[in-house]
Amino acid sequence: MTAQVLPLDDRLPRYQQLRDLFAAAVADGRWRPGEAIPPEDSLAEQHGVAVGTVRKALAVLVTEGMLERRQGRGTFVRRGNFGNALARFFRMTDAKGRPMRPVSRILSRKVLPADAEVAEHLGVADGAPIIALTRLRLVDGAPLLFEEVHLPRDPFAALLDLPFAEFGDLLYPLYETACGRVVASARETIRFGQPPAAAAAELGIDAGVPTAIIDRIAFGFDQAPLEFRRSYGPAERFSYSIDIR
Amino acid sequence: MTAQVLPLDDRLPRYQQLRDLFAAAVADGRWRPGEAIPPEDSLAEQHGVAVGTVRKALAVLVTEGMLERRQGRGTFVRRGNFGNALARFFRMTDAKGRPMRPVSRILSRKVLPADAEVAEHLGVADGAPIIALTRLRLVDGAPLLFEEVHLPRDPFAALLDLPFAEFGDLLYPLYETACGRVVASARETIRFGQPPAAAAAELGIDAGVPTAIIDRIAFGFDQAPLEFRRSYGPAERFSYSIDIR
DNA sequence: TTCCTCTAGTCCTATAGAGGAATAGAGGTT
DNA sequence: AACCTCTATTCCTCTATAGGACTAGAGGAA
Numbered sequence: 001m002t003a004q005v006l007p008l009d010d011r012l013p014r015y016q017q018l019r020d021l022f023a024a025a026v027a028d029g030r031w032r033p034g035e036a037i038p039p040e041d042s043l044a045e046q047h048g049v050a051v052g053t054v055r056k057a058l059a060v061l062v063t064e065g066m067l068e069r070r071q072g073r074g075t076f077v078r079r080g081n082f083g084n085a086l087a088r089f090f091r092m093t094d095a096k097g098r099p100m101r102p103v104s105r106i107l108s109r110k111v112l113p114a115d116a117e118v119a120e121h122l123g124v125a126d127g128a129p130i131i132a133l134t135r136l137r138l139v140d141g142a143p144l145l146f147e148e149v150h151l152p153r154d155p156f157a158a159l160l161d162l163p164f165a166e167f168g169d170l171l172y173p174l175y176e177t178a179c180g181r182v183v184a185s186a187r188e189t190i191r192f193g194q195p196p197a198a199a200a201a202e203l204g205i206d207a208g209v210p211t212a213i214i215d216r217i218a219f220g221f222d223q224a225p226l227e228f229r230r231s232y233g234p235a236e237r238f239s240y241s242i243d244i245r
Numbered sequence: 246m247t248a249q250v251l252p253l254d255d256r257l258p259r260y261q262q263l264r265d266l267f268a269a270a271v272a273d274g275r276w277r278p279g280e281a282i283p284p285e286d287s288l289a290e291q292h293g294v295a296v297g298t299v300r301k302a303l304a305v306l307v308t309e310g311m312l313e314r315r316q317g318r319g320t321f322v323r324r325g326n327f328g329n330a331l332a333r334f335f336r337m338t339d340a341k342g343r344p345m346r347p348v349s350r351i352l353s354r355k356v357l358p359a360d361a362e363v364a365e366h367l368g369v370a371d372g373a374p375i376i377a378l379t380r381l382r383l384v385d386g387a388p389l390l391f392e393e394v395h396l397p398r399d400p401f402a403a404l405l406d407l408p409f410a411e412f413g414d415l416l417y418p419l420y421e422t423a424c425g426r427v428v429a430s431a432r433e434t435i436r437f438g439q440p441p442a443a444a445a446a447e448l449g450i451d452a453g454v455p456t457a458i459i460d461r462i463a464f465g466f467d468q469a470p471l472e473f474r475r476s477y478g479p480a481e482r483f484s485y486s487i488d489i490r
Numbered sequence: 491t492t493c494c495t496c497t498a499g500t501c502c503t504a505t506a507g508a509g510g511a512a513t514a515g516a517g518g519t520t
Numbered sequence: 521a522a523c524c525t526c527t528a529t530t531c532c533t534c535t536a537t538a539g540g541a542c543t544a545g546a547g548g549a550a
Contacts, residue, residue: 013533039500050535055501063308071501072542187488192437192457192480210455210480212437235437235455235480242487243432258503284530295505300531316531317512 014049018057021047026066026077027222033182036074037067065184066221079176102137102144104171106164107202109133111153118150121217121228129153131160135167136202145233146199151226155179171227172218181226183218190214190240199232210235259294263302266292271311271322272467278427281319282312310429311466324421347382347389349416351409352447354378356398363395366462366473374398376405380412381447390478391444396471400424416472417463426471428463435459437480444477455480 009017025031037043040058044051058075061067068078113127122130133149149171151159158178167174175181195203195211205211212235218227254262270276282288285303289296303320306312313323358372367375378394394416396404403423412419420426440448440456450456457480463472 015533036500041500052536053534056533069501070543072499072544074500074543185488187486189484189486190435191484192455210437239434239436241432241434243430260503281530286530297506298504301503314531315513317514317529319513319530 015053015056015060018043018047018049018054019060022057022061023066023221027220029180031077033077033079033176036076039074064221079182102139102169104167104169105136105138106167107134107136109160109164111160114150118228121215122150122152122225124152131156133159134198134202143203144237145231146195146202147229147231150228155181155226175226181220183226184221185223186216186218188214188216192235195232203232203234205234212238212240214240260298260301260305263288263292263294263299264305267302267306268311268466272465274425276322278322278324278421281321284319309466324427347384347414349412349414350381350383351412352379352381354405354409356405359395363473366460367395367397367470369397376401378404379443379447388448389482390476391440391447392474392476395473400426400471420471426465428471429466430468431461431463433459433461435485440477448477448479450479457483457485459485 012020022031022037025037026033031037038046040051040054044054047054058067058069062069066078067075069075110132112130112132114122114124114130116126118130119126119128124130129152131149131151131153133147133151135147135149136143137145137147153160156175156179159174162174162178172183175183191213193211193213194207195205195209195213197207199211200207200209212233214229214231214233216227216229216231217225218229220226257265267276267282270282271278276282283291285296285299289299292299303312303314307314311323312320314320355377357375357377359367359369359375361371363375364371364373369375374397376394376396376398378392378396380392380394381388382390382392398405401420401424404419407419407423417428420428436458437455438458439452440450440454440458442452444456445452445454457478459474459476459478461472461474461476462470463474465471
């Protein structure tokens with residue numbers, strides 16, 4: 001969480017040590033999303049290695065998705081691709097396979113102690129303070145998804161003061177701009193069951209209607225969990241598409 | 246389909262041309278799954294480039310999943326990871342999140358003309374000959390999934406003579422050993438709906454029971470579709486887990 | 491304004507080579 | 521048998537360097 005004194009491991013190859021060093025620079029905000037990092041030759045000089053070694057370290061971070069290189073321009077810390085975020089994470093498509101673009105409305109915001117399940121998913125202590133949001137996502141004015149979002153309180157405390165109207169339709173850009181956290185990957189689990197009463201009410205369906213339940217844990221560049229989210233939607237409207245490897 | 250005369254593009258960097266060359270060697274069977282390819286220095290000499298250039302080409306193919314390098318041993322054409330195939334493609338987990346290991350039984354095998362949907366997914370002409378398999382996958386003796394598998398006939402003709410008992414529990418190893426085709430990636434789409442009568446009958450459920458429907462297109466190393474599969478399973482028993490990016 | 495040229499900065503391609511690390515196998519020792 | 525040592529083979533790390541390609545911006549020409 002806090003910027004660590006570098007636990008560099010001398011047994012690792014230098015390019016791996018550099019990778020860790022650079023990743024830490026991104027993680028603790030010295031290199032910021034959207035900005036260019038120093039050019040490769042100056043990094044090489046700075047760390048007393050050959051340019052090729054720096055290039056190799058940067059190549060690792062590029063394949064890990066943390067950096068992005070543009071010939072002639074520089075090397076940039078990747079910002080969450082919010083143009084693509086829907087395509088990457090919100091893979092609900094309509095009957096014709098087109099991605100749907102939901103509008104979002106925050107319904108509630110509370111600080112609660114984490115229950116056992118949320119604590120495990122977020123990797124925090126049982127009972128640790130959690131921000132719990134509920135929100136509704138609508139397409140063409142019709143409610144499509146009811147979501148319960150859980151965030152560790154401290155890193156996301158900035159969200160506690162934000163008026164609901166300013167949350168916008170996507171949370172990940174907000175995590176970046178308001179809290180400096182970038183979502184780099186996620187794990188989703190889909191199953192099928194019945195919605196809790198609150199979800200059914202907001203969705204305007206009977207509690208007995210078959211419902212798709214999607215659990216998602218979102219991770220930062222350091223693979224630490226940032227968010228746990230559970231989403232409910234009517235099963236007949238649901239279609240989920242994914243490319244594997 | 247047939248081995249092409251190399252359409253090497255001189256405008257591409259040499260390492261990309263080499264990549265294409267090496268990929269073609271795998272695709273047309275000169276380099277075979279599980280076997281080692283020539284060492285990097287001999288490839289370099291053979292093609293008149295520096296070793297570093299060969300290494301770069303091979304690195305691309307490693308990240309694409311076609312090759313695998315082992316220090317001190319060599320560079321190998323990757324074989325479908327059948328130990329991991331379940332983990333990679335068959336992501337149904339039980340209520341506790343453990344992957345389930347189904348047993349398979351082939352129910353039927355026919356050669357049919359492709360209908361419009363199958364033809365599109367497989368990238369073949371409408372009405373082209375297709376091998377259509379149905380099979381049942383069981384866990385602990387109970388039917389869990391009913392599957393309709395569609396394959397282009399000619400590349401998979403070897404399956405037409407194989408007794409059902411010799412199909413085994415997984416098809417992908419069979420595609421490799423019997424037909425020389427390796428599944429490298431796949432796209433899945435999940436939705437919920439109602440099963441066709443045949444599926445409901447084999448699964449022992451009512452036709453009205455909510456059912457998970459998974460469509461999968463499996464691709465070879467060259468991104469060409471190899472198989473189209475549609476699977477049906479009772480929704481309450483279903484849970485699907487996926488890592489994103 | 492619009493277009494062109496030039497330049498500085500940056501990443502990309504490619505080469506060459508030295509030394510290290512991991513593996514497999516041969517052969518010897520206990 | 522079990523273990524060790526030695527060697528050949530192979531991939532890995534790292535250095536050093538040269539020229540090319542792409543971008544952005546400054547300045548001048550039409």
